[in-house]
Amino acid sequence: MAAAQRHRLAVAGLGKIARDQHLPALARSEAFELAATADPAGGLPEVDHFDALERLLAERPDVTALSLCTPPQVRYPLARAALQAGRHLLLEKPPGQTLGEVEALRALAEAAGVSLFATWHSRFAPAVPRARDWVAGHRVERVRIAWKEDVRRWHPGQRWIWQPGGFGVFDPGINALSILTAVLPRPLRVVSATLEVPENCAAPIAARLSMTDDAGVAIEAELDFRQEGPQTWDMAFEGPEGAITLQAGGSRLSLDPPEGAPAMIGEYDAIYRRFAELIGRGESEVDVAPLRLVADAFLVGRSRPTEAFHD
Amino acid sequence: MAAAQRHRLAVAGLGKIARDQHLPALARSEAFELAATADPAGGLPEVDHFDALERLLAERPDVTALSLCTPPQVRYPLARAALQAGRHLLLEKPPGQTLGEVEALRALAEAAGVSLFATWHSRFAPAVPRARDWVAGHRVERVRIAWKEDVRRWHPGQRWIWQPGGFGVFDPGINALSILTAVLPRPLRVVSATLEVPENCAAPIAARLSMTDDAGVAIEAELDFRQEGPQTWDMAFEGPEGAITLQAGGSRLSLDPPEGAPAMIGEYDAIYRRFAELIGRGESEVDVAPLRLVADAFLVGRSRPTEAFHD
Numbered sequence: 001m002a003a004a005q006r007h008r009l010a011v012a013g014l015g016k017i018a019r020d021q022h023l024p025a026l027a028r029s030e031a032f033e034l035a036a037t038a039d040p041a042g043g044l045p046e047v048d049h050f051d052a053l054e055r056l057l058a059e060r061p062d063v064t065a066l067s068l069c070t071p072p073q074v075r076y077p078l079a080r081a082a083l084q085a086g087r088h089l090l091l092e093k094p095p096g097q098t099l100g101e102v103e104a105l106r107a108l109a110e111a112a113g114v115s116l117f118a119t120w121h122s123r124f125a126p127a128v129p130r131a132r133d134w135v136a137g138h139r140v141e142r143v144r145i146a147w148k149e150d151v152r153r154w155h156p157g158q159r160w161i162w163q164p165g166g167f168g169v170f171d172p173g174i175n176a177l178s179i180l181t182a183v184l185p186r187p188l189r190v191v192s193a194t195l196e197v198p199e200n201c202a203a204p205i206a207a208r209l210s211m212t213d214d215a216g217v218a219i220e221a222e223l224d225f226r227q228e229g230p231q232t233w234d235m236a237f238e239g240p241e242g243a244i245t246l247q248a249g250g251s252r253l254s255l256d257p258p259e260g261a262p263a264m265i266g267e268y269d270a271i272y273r274r275f276a277e278l279i280g281r282g283e284s285e286v287d288v289a290p291l292r293l294v295a296d297a298f299l300v301g302r303s304r305p306t307e308a309f310h311d
Numbered sequence: 312m313a314a315a316q317r318h319r320l321a322v323a324g325l326g327k328i329a330r331d332q333h334l335p336a337l338a339r340s341e342a343f344e345l346a347a348t349a350d351p352a353g354g355l356p357e358v359d360h361f362d363a364l365e366r367l368l369a370e371r372p373d374v375t376a377l378s379l380c381t382p383p384q385v386r387y388p389l390a391r392a393a394l395q396a397g398r399h400l401l402l403e404k405p406p407g408q409t410l411g412e413v414e415a416l417r418a419l420a421e422a423a424g425v426s427l428f429a430t431w432h433s434r435f436a437p438a439v440p441r442a443r444d445w446v447a448g449h450r451v452e453r454v455r456i457a458w459k460e461d462v463r464r465w466h467p468g469q470r471w472i473w474q475p476g477g478f479g480v481f482d483p484g485i486n487a488l489s490i491l492t493a494v495l496p497r498p499l500r501v502v503s504a505t506l507e508v509p510e511n512c513a514a515p516i517a518a519r520l521s522m523t524d525d526a527g528v529a530i531e532a533e534l535d536f537r538q539e540g541p542q543t544w545d546m547a548f549e550g551p552e553g554a555i556t557l558q559a560g561g562s563r564l565s566l567d568p569p570e571g572a573p574a575m576i577g578e579y580d581a582i583y584r585r586f587a588e589l590i591g592r593g594e595s596e597v598d599v600a601p602l603r604l605v606a607d608a609f610l611v612g613r614s615r616p617t618e619a620f621h622d
Contacts (some may be wrong), residue, residue: 097610098500098610100604101500103498103603164612164613165610165611187411187415187418189411189412190409192475193475202612214419292410295603295606295610296409296411296606298610299409299410299476299605299606299609300476301475301513303508303513303614
């Protein structure tokens with residue numbers, strides 16, 4: 001695709017995920033070019049910048065698509081403004097603070113006739129399709145998820161994570177749930193959950209979920225934001241014919257113990273290719289299954305106060 | 312309809328709501344006759360009784376419909392068994408512990424070709440259609456909900472309410488949310504919530520929710536299970552052209568201060584008429600909007616431990 005035909009896209013919210021993943025993927029994209037940014041805290045050299053998204057939408061009618069990378073708490077009014085201004089919209093995960101926000105955005109996108117893409121980046125990890133193929137061909141009786149990372153290392157100073165609507169340990173944990181719901185063929189139900197909430201925070205720092213489906217698969221997930229030393233993002237599908245283990249957030253299937261952060265290589269390149277496809281076909285992709293599992297964990301869960309967390 | 316043509320229906324779960332509402336409504340019903348009951352704690356004189364629903368389903372193929380009135384924690388496997396046995400299914404509210412359970416039941420009913428009716432009895436309160444008509448013809452800027460009752464008076468000894476999946480104050484509060492979502496025309500979003508959870512319970516004893524919609528209506532709900540003295544189940548819709556107030560759980564529109572319990576007169580008669588209609592048309596009615604608001608309140612909420620509750 002020639003440069004002149006690329007979709008002009010703006011990025012709103014220039015925090016860690018935008019700078020680490022979206023901007024490099026856009027620099028490599030054949031389908032999109034970064035045409036503008038919006039963030040009250042300032043922009044990038046040589047890219048047209050707006051402090052407020054509303055001004056960007058008003059002054060840059062040539063920008064036809066937007067990636068929204070802000071924390072979840074401020075996302076809904078910005079998403080609504082973009083859709084009402086007729087722009088295609090890509091949402092970083094989670095797609096909203098609540099299921100109600102996502103349903104409202106789905107309706108707005110449909111009314112505006114634009115594409116809405118609620119992304120789950122971990123679903124684009126290289127080992128996920130291979131795991132799905134394996135699960136389709138084998139009986140699975142048990143799934144074990146261990147998603148344990150050091151919040152001080154990966155989310156330094158991100159206070160929004162601990163505030164209401166910030167998801168706490170479900171911010172990384174929903175990545176595991178997005179892989180799980182993409183790999184297992186049947187709808188999942190949360191059977192029980194325990195949520196550990198620091199006494200000075202609104203969101204859990206650790207959670208343990210028991211889930212199942214109508215085939216009786218026993219799924220246990222341990223999510224923890226207090227993991228020092230080696231970091232763990234593993235998911236094992238086990239049955240009488242063998243097992244397959246995703247490691248390092250789905251970036252590999254090897255049997256070695258994982259070290260370091262999930263590589264996320266290619267996840268965002270694939271996300272932007274998929275966004276271009278959706279726009280081309282006039283379609284949206286909005287799967288709330290991972291967010292619904294988090295909501296259900298709260299509905300059926302037992303919260304336990306735990307010691308205060310200080311960054 | 313002649314008696315011989317009535318649907319033979321079984322009631323599973325002979326607790327308070329079954330005895331107070333379902334059995335009297337069934338005794339008056341022209342569309343259904345009570346043919347059997349299931350409850351591990353024993354049955355009724357002169358009605359065929361089974362300790363286990365599975366046996367009822369196996370031994371009474373003539374029973375074509377089931378009302379499920381158990382606490383939410385044990386409902387899913389019973390509901391699934393009934394649907395897989397090809398029976399039309401009426402669910403007392405809430406329709407499940409989690410959204411995932413309700414979605415799974417919806418899929419099972421569709422696969423089995425039977426009617427699934429997730430009831431919200433308060434929607435059948437006499438003043439609800441009049442409130443909906445009023446709201447359709449007037450601008451609403453503000454909704455105030457006060458749903459305050461004495462749990463010791465209305466739920467004596469019902470320990471399941473305080474256990475995980477028991478909903479706590481949302482057990483009555485979801486009635487208010489079912490009226491609200493039936494009266495307001497636009498989808499609602501939870502903006503913030505505070506949940507007071509007794510230190511010896513898994514579910515909240517009080518909650519305060521702020522909600523809105525895309526027209527900017529400001530909705531405040533105060534739910535409290537600790538209300539002694541006069542009991543309150545009120546919902547006021549207010550705007551520049553006036554206000555309408557539902558009182559006593561939607562059973563009247565008068566301006567007098569409400570006293571005593573919501574009358575619930577006719578709610579369950581209307582529910583069984585609607586169930587017969589759905590069966591006749593081969594349709595289901597499953598609206599998760601009230602349950603989604605509760606889930607979203609947990610997602611975006613801030614929990615506060617409060618003093619232990621003892622029945």
